[in-house]
Amino acid sequence: MTTNVGTIDRILRVSLGLGLLYLAFLSGMPAFEGGLVKYGAAVVGVVMLVVAATRVCPIYSIFSFKTCRV
Template structure:
């Protein structure tokens, strides 16, 4: 598992993950009152935070992409 996610990509992923988790559990929006959207947003948010933390995206690996310049 070599890193394939760069700094800007990691920052955006972390921000998006945090926003999705906020929307899922704390926003109070009626859209996220349904379990499908609530848990879907939470799952995607957790995946975004995990790929940001580990600097590795399995989808990038499959597609042969790298946003990491120093890798």
């Protein structure tokens, strides 16, 4: 698979992923006490971190979209 995630996109994905994991497990907010919201946020957070680490977004590939220069 070819790289299709640029640097700014990676930074935003890492920030979003870490933020969602924080909200899911460390924030103690009542909205994240329920299982569905808590683990849903955790799954989305992990997916964001994996995409940022690999620099390949499957959804970008489907739509032939790139945020990287080359």
